[in-house]
Amino acid sequence: xxxxxxxxxxxxxxxxxxxxxxxxxxxxxxxxxxxxxxxxxxxxxxxxxxxxxxxxxxxxxxxxxxxxxxxxxxxxxxxxxxxxxxxxxxxxxxxxxxxxxxxxxxxxxxxxxxxxxxxxxxxxxxxxxxxxxxxxxxxxxxxxxxxxxxxxxxxxxxxxxxxxxxxxxxxxxxxxxxxxxxxxxxxxxx
Amino acid sequence: xxxxxxxxxxxxxxxxxxxxxxxxxxxxxxxxxxxxxxxxxxxxxxxxxxxxxxxxxxxxxxxxxxxxxxxxxxxxxxxxxxxxxxxxxxxxxxxxxxxxxxxxxxxxxxxxxxx
Numbered sequence: 001x002x003x004x005x006x007x008x009x010x011x012x013x014x015x016x017x018x019x020x021x022x023x024x025x026x027x028x029x030x031x032x033x034x035x036x037x038x039x040x041x042x043x044x045x046x047x048x049x050x051x052x053x054x055x056x057x058x059x060x061x062x063x064x065x066x067x068x069x070x071x072x073x074x075x076x077x078x079x080x081x082x083x084x085x086x087x088x089x090x091x092x093x094x095x096x097x098x099x100x101x102x103x104x105x106x107x108x109x110x111x112x113x114x115x116x117x118x119x120x121x122x123x124x125x126x127x128x129x130x131x132x133x134x135x136x137x138x139x140x141x142x143x144x145x146x147x148x149x150x151x152x153x154x155x156x157x158x159x160x161x162x163x164x165x166x167x168x169x170x171x172x173x174x175x176x177x178x179x180x181x182x183x184x185x186x187x188x189x190x
Numbered sequence: 191x192x193x194x195x196x197x198x199x200x201x202x203x204x205x206x207x208x209x210x211x212x213x214x215x216x217x218x219x220x221x222x223x224x225x226x227x228x229x230x231x232x233x234x235x236x237x238x239x240x241x242x243x244x245x246x247x248x249x250x251x252x253x254x255x256x257x258x259x260x261x262x263x264x265x266x267x268x269x270x271x272x273x274x275x276x277x278x279x280x281x282x283x284x285x286x287x288x289x290x291x292x293x294x295x296x297x298x299x300x301x302x303x304x305x
Contacts, residue, residue, distance in 0.1 A: 012214040037275045040244070041246060041279065048246060143247055143254065147247045148246070151247050154283075
């Protein structure tokens with residue numbers, strides 16, 4: 001298992017940095033090319049949500065990302081499975097690329113609830129009018145932060161969202177369609 | 191890459207050409223442009239997203255905000271997009287039911303005029 005950790009200030013400009021880093025590490029880990037866009041978008045959503053929450057509640061606190069190459073699949077409770085992972089005939093465990101985004105904004109105040117007003121109901125986007133053209137309290141978009149979380153759920157193969165009083169931890173992972181990536185190969189950022 | 195914005199008038203419609211990445215950092219610029227265009231009386235907008243390389247929910251929110259504003263003036267906001275990776279986020283969020291999404295600017299203009 002290999003880990004890359006990244007700590008960013010709660011600035012919108014750094015979300016792109018996080019996206020690029022996650023994509024580069026995912027590519028290096030051997031994620032299927034078709035899933036790279038999903039990683040890029042899901043990590044961007046998680047970081048955007050965290051940055052917006054920090055800007056409201058704790059702008060001086062950093063946001064942490066962990067990019068983990070080679071984890072096992074979590075149990076449904078969201079915790080890493082304690083049961084032994086079955087080993088396939090080739091002797092190699094089914095491994096995954098996992099991204100963990102941890103913020104420090106109190107979850108109760110950021111409204112981390114996927115069931116409240118998620119996508120699927122198109123009218124929900126147009127109901128709460130921003131009549132005065134001002135930047136809404138949820139940030140630039142005016143969409144609920146839950147939309148970003150719902151997008152993550154739609155993109156990642158396995159997701160857990162753990163809201164706590166002292167922050168939210170978003171874990172998302174994808175299977176590694178590994179072609180025995182060369183550990184010495186350079187990471188390309190594009 | 192950063193975000194590049196341009197706009198021009200064609201057939202009573204303001205065409206907004208977007209190039210680059212629309213995310214939490216760049217979306218405010220698109221939002222300001224859309225608000226400015228509507229405030230100047232342009233209520234029929236087509237946003238050409240053929241050169242958009244990245245779009246997240248912040249960008250979607252800006253487009254939804256623009257749609258709200260033009261609708262308040264009985265206007266329209268349609269999109270031009272054929273890139274599967276951009277269309278994917280519209281599908282995930284159900285916004286394909288909210289926006290008219292076309293393959294070309296001309297098709298978007300023709301469709302509006304035929305309504």
